């Protein structure tokens with residue numbers, strides 16, 4: 347597997363401002379790892395890493411994900427992508443608060459219960475409340491992280507695979 351070309355924005359030209367056009371190559375707004383470039387003979391972009399396909403609105407410098415049911419759109423400001431607020435389902439601060447509460451509240455309750463009703467010193471299961479508190483925290487955290495990954499359609503497994511390959515490649 348060829349290494350993704352990722353040296354574009356590391357040179358001295360990184361400060362240059364470029365407009366969005368089908369002749370250009372841009373970093374991928376979805377995986378932030380690959381690069382998107384025009385699909386030959388089509389007015390569309392494709393990522394060389396996560397394989398998502400995008401359509402562009404060049405007048406408004408907008409890029410829209412074409413192969414997703416989610417209406418994901420980004421604005422090209424000349425240097426990088428800016429996420430646009432999504433019409434419909436929005437991840438606002440309320441959803442963020444709900445996610446934080448969902449992760450923190452249950453382990454807090456379990457932990458408080460363990461704190462106020464401590465087990466006897468010689469209890470062979472005295473480790474259990476701490477273990478249970480930690481387990482509650484991690485299961486709820488996993489739920490939220492998974493929802494975020496699903497929401498953004500982040501190609502987590504492809505990303506981890508390439509990451510691992512690069513790490514292993516550097517050691518050799």
Ligand SMILES: [Zn+2]
Pocket residue numbers: 374375376377378379380381393394395396397398
């Ligand atoms: Zn990508």
